[in-house]
Amino acid sequence: MYNLRLSPEQLEIRDTVREFVTREVKPVLLKADRLDVADRRLPMHLLEEASRLGLRTLALSEDNGGIGADALTSCIVAEELAAGDADIAAVLTETSRLAHLIFDRALPQAERDRLLPKFLADDGAHLAFADREADTDTRLGVNYHRPDVTAPSLAATAVQAGNGDWVITATKTGVANAPVARAFAVTVKIAGRAGEGVLLVAADAPGVIVAPHAKAWPHGTSGDVTFADCRVPAGNLLADGSAALLRDAGGHGVPLAQAINLGIGRAAYEAAIGYAKLRVQGGRPIAEHQAIGTKLANIAIKLEVARATIWQAAWACDHPEAYADRSLTDLPLQTIAQVFTREAMLEAAKDAAEVFGAMGVMRDMPMQKYVHDARVCLHGSDSNRDARLRIAEALLGYRRPALAAAAE
Amino acid sequence: MDFALSNEQRDWQMTARKFADEEIRPISLARDAIPTARETFDWEIVKKGSKLGFRTLAVPKEYGGHGTDFVTQALVMAELARADSAMSKTFSQNWKWSHLISHACSDEQKARFLKPFVADDTFLLGKGISEPGAGSDNRLPPEDDPKSGLKLRAERKGDDWILNGEKCFIANAPVGKLFFIDARTDPSAPLRQGTTMFLVPRDTPGFRIGKVFNKSGWRFYQNGEMIFENARVPQANVVGQVNGAVRKAGGGGEDTTGGDIFGDLELCANALGICDDACQVAMRHARTVKQGGRYLFEQQIVQLHINKMYMLTEALRSFVLRVAWEHDKKIRSCNAGLAMNFSTDVVQQVTELYMDVRGVEGCSMDHHADKLARDAIIWSHLAGDSVQRMKVARRLS
Numbered sequence A: 001m002y003n004l005r006l007s008p009e010q011l012e013i014r015d016t017v018r019e020f021v022t023r024e025v026k027p028v029l030l031k032a033d034r035l036d037v038a039d040r041r042l043p044m045h046l047l048e049e050a051s052r053l054g055l056r057t058l059a060l061s062e063d064n065g066g067i068g069a070d071a072l073t074s075c076i077v078a079e080e081l082a083a084g085d086a087d088i089a090a091v092l093t094e095t096s097r098l099a100h101l102i103f104d105r106a107l108p109q110a111e112r113d114r115l116l117p118k119f120l121a122d123d124g125a126h127l128a129f130a131d132r133e134a135d136t137d138t139r140l141g142v143n144y145h146r147p148d149v150t151a152p153s154l155a156a157t158a159v160q161a162g163n164g165d166w167v168i169t170a171t172k173t174g175v176a177n178a179p180v181a182r183a184f185a186v187t188v189k190i191a192g193r194a195g196e197g198v199l200l201v202a203a204d205a206p207g208v209i210v211a212p213h214a215k216a217w218p219h220g221t222s223g224d225v226t227f228a229d230c231r232v233p234a235g236n237l238l239a240d241g242s243a244a245l246l247r248d249a250g251g252h253g254v255p256l257a258q259a260i261n262l263g264i265g266r267a268a269y270e271a272a273i274g275y276a277k278l279r280v281q282g283g284r285p286i287a288e289h290q291a292i293g294t295k296l297a298n299i300a301i302k303l304e305v306a307r308a309t310i311w312q313a314a315w316a317c318d319h320p321e322a323y324a325d326r327s328l329t330d331l332p333l334q335t336i337a338q339v340f341t342r343e344a345m346l347e348a349a350k351d352a353a354e355v356f357g358a359m360g361v362m363r364d365m366p367m368q369k370y371v372h373d374a375r376v377c378l379h380g381s382d383s384n385r386d387a388r389l390r391i392a393e394a395l396l397g398y399r400r401p402a403l404a405a406a407a408e
Numbered sequence B: 001m002d003f004a005l006s007n008e009q010r011d012w013q014m015t016a017r018k019f020a021d022e023e024i025r026p027i028s029l030a031r032d033a034i035p036t037a038r039e040t041f042d043w044e045i046v047k048k049g050s051k052l053g054f055r056t057l058a059v060p061k062e063y064g065g066h067g068t069d070f071v072t073q074a075l076v077m078a079e080l081a082r083a084d085s086a087m088s089k090t091f092s093q094n095w096k097w098s099h100l101i102s103h104a105c106s107d108e109q110k111a112r113f114l115k116p117f118v119a120d121d122t123f124l125l126g127k128g129i130s131e132p133g134a135g136s137d138n139r140l141p142p143e144d145d146p147k148s149g150l151k152l153r154a155e156r157k158g159d160d161w162i163l164n165g166e167k168c169f170i171a172n173a174p175v176g177k178l179f180f181i182d183a184r185t186d187p188s189a190p191l192r193q194g195t196t197m198f199l200v201p202r203d204t205p206g207f208r209i210g211k212v213f214n215k216s217g218w219r220f221y222q223n224g225e226m227i228f229e230n231a232r233v234p235q236a237n238v239v240g241q242v243n244g245a246v247r248k249a250g251g252g253g254e255d256t257t258g259g260d261i262f263g264d265l266e267l268c269a270n271a272l273g274i275c276d277d278a279c280q281v282a283m284r285h286a287r288t289v290k291q292g293g294r295y296l297f298e299q300q301i302v303q304l305h306i307n308k309m310y311m312l313t314e315a316l317r318s319f320v321l322r323v324a325w326e327h328d329k330k331i332r333s334c335n336a337g338l339a340m341n342f343s344t345d346v347v348q349q350v351t352e353l354y355m356d357v358r359g360v361e362g363c364s365m366d367h368h369a370d371k372l373a374r375d376a377i378i379w380s381h382l383a384g385d386s387v388q389r390m391k392v393a394r395r396l397s
Helices: A008-029 A046-051 A071-084 A086-107 A109-121 A242-247 A258-277 A290-318 A335-357 A357-359 A368-378 A384-395 A404-408 B008-032 B042-053 B072-084 B084-105 B109-119 B261-287 B302-327 B335-358 B365-379 B386-397
Strands: A126-130 A157-160 A166-177 A181-190 A198-202 A208-212 A222-232 B125-128 B153-157 B160-169 B177-184 B195-201 B205-211 B223-234
Touching: A008 A046, A008 A071, A046 A086, A071 A086, A071 A258, A071 A290, A071 B335, A086 A109, A086 A126, A086 A242, A086 A258, A109 A181, A126 A166, A166 A181, A166 A198, A181 A222, A181 A242, A198 A222, A198 A242, A258 A290, A258 A335, A258 A368, A290 A335, A290 B386, A335 A357, A335 A368, A335 A384, A357 A368, A368 B335, A368 B365, A384 B302, B008 B042, B008 B084, B008 B365, B072 B084, B072 B261, B072 B302, B084 B109, B084 B125, B084 B261, B084 B365, B125 B153, B125 B160, B160 B177, B160 B195, B177 B223, B195 B223, B195 B261, B261 B302, B261 B335, B261 B365, B302 B335, B335 B365, B335 B386
Parallel strands: A126 A181, A157 A181, B125 B177
Antiparallel strands: A157 A166, A166 A222, A181 A198, A208 A222, B153 B160, B160 B223, B177 B195, B205 B223
16 A cells, blocks of 8 residues: 555654754754855764764664665655755765665675674764766767667776685776775676676775865765775675666666755755745735745645655655556656656755845855755756656666676 | 847947957856955956956946947847856946946036046946845835835935945945945835935945855855945935935936836846857857767757757847847837846756756866856846846836
8 A cells, every 4th residue: 555654663763863953964064164065075073973873874774783764764864864964965875775785685694794893883984886987977868769789898897816805906986975985885897707796895905095076066975986906805796786786777766866855955945934934025024925925835846746756766665566566657766756856956946045035145055055956966977868768768668788788 | 120230239249259258268267266255356357358448338428438329238248248247247237337327417426436437447336225134125115114125324414424224235345436325315205215326435434345245156246245334425426316216227317117227138138148158068068079979969858958048048139139229219118127037037047958968077067067057046136036027017017
């Protein structure tokens, strides 16, 4: 049964995170000196506090020491965090997502027992997925409804040494969380094997060099990572199929980025409605004027519709059986949520900023940050242009031959 | 109908294009990137532009200016804005207030202020209206709240007026040498009946500039607070009548619209320059950058984006030039206001479409694409907010 009544646990965690954001995050991040989008430093102490609340290991199973949150709960938390700060939300959701996929699903038991305690014990330990390489951006725009015959395969390689260790040679770019990661999941081609493998590499392993991006466009923190003859134990090879699992492609993944985007729109909305109730022009609070009231209503409509599509996509992740019995359409619900949310939240943030008049563009005020943040989401790694093509391919039932197969 | 430009209009357009390409564009992004608001400004570009006539373009010839028509002014603003919208506005802001001097000031005031303005390459003008508690209320005074609107007080004392209060979000405040200041001279009367305009030189005792605002867009364009603490202004600096209705730039005795006729044209002409810039770089990008071995332009969605950008830009150009032409012919209409509102929607759509054509490159967004989008957001509160739209609707009614 499609049911969006939140459980007592979900309500409790939402309230906990909201209180954390109100009491700890906003007082720090809404200060004038932290609102300049050209100069954003990650507040490490807040990330550590969030970790103590369990948010770093939110999606990791309880058996493995996490909170065991499902997809919907993870999205609720991501929205709450992003309503405080999109960078904090981006770092925490990426680590939480990877912790679940790596430790719960992809890492062999022996290695998990060895690596997990260290990860759990360190509130500053984050994870990163080192996959992207230069010139491998999506080519969907030129390959719509056609196989991508020229798709480049990974340049990163791993070869097995005599003692069984893997020796990795790789240059990865635009790796989210790279500057704060204690471990990287690295995609590689393995000589003599079909497909791609994923190796787990400690950030302090010899040969790992991280070059943080000074002014990256995406939220959180990112960097380029080089693995130069980097050796890891044989057991650090993740299970087959891990590359696809971690890439979360296909449009059916957990809509975490969309929830962050929603949180940005909500922050803008909350600021706008608060100000519209206080600011008096035309003889009454501006919220009581039709022009502003309608603007606020339009923002609220966009937030509610976006949340409904995001929650549906998240619920679908938690209830895959709902596809099988045809309760849900077999369309890429995450991608659909992405396209709508990105466009709607930029409009919402712009409308909210307009409520503030000239203060909406001042760098020491939050509204310009929300507009910037919403624009960062809209022009993210995978453009809405390509996302629409992906939806169109799904509508037509086009099945893209696996990239790996095309490259063989 | 004749859409051809005169030789003189074409000459000004070409001079502006050359100056924009050779002097403005090369420094635009570097100035935008400077983090401290008051340091983004560059007096050298002001001086160079002034020598070519871009500071005094709208001053009548009898006062030593260039006395250009509105069509020329629109063309020049768009050309300068094509290289940097904020620098274009820094020049045209002077035209706005030199229109006001020529239309609203006495001959004695014109001689006293226009002459030094024309002679000094670093003489910039501004006007103080907005205050912390009065923004929209100045633009659209509410009938049911006659006390609303600006509060800066001016009281007569002998041959002088004593000004007390503050202004905020005032363009050119940190760099201007002469300002028009709207002050309440009859606090018991509604705004339009109790306000007087004063000419206030920068060095007036008791007048100082406060904070310089750090904007996300239009970073070159200076904007600041003004503080008046018993500032002493002579009676000779009163513009028009005491408690005279608020006068508008370019209006004066021959106001053809009942509104701010230059200011509205200014914002839509400037937006046109940004749109021209965005169209040009979008086309160049799409035709030179490849994805998967093929030019971006080969993608249908990219063609559709570029089509929409050009379509909106050309529609805006038609509207801008029609408004300028109507101003020159003294045709009464509300088109300037409508064009200004329209330019908000167009400039924001066109710059967002450009950013979409461009997309994120690795982990970074092209600085120029980002700047255009940030500059375009400025229109939200200047030209396209609901008050500016309702104001035009009420004029139409």
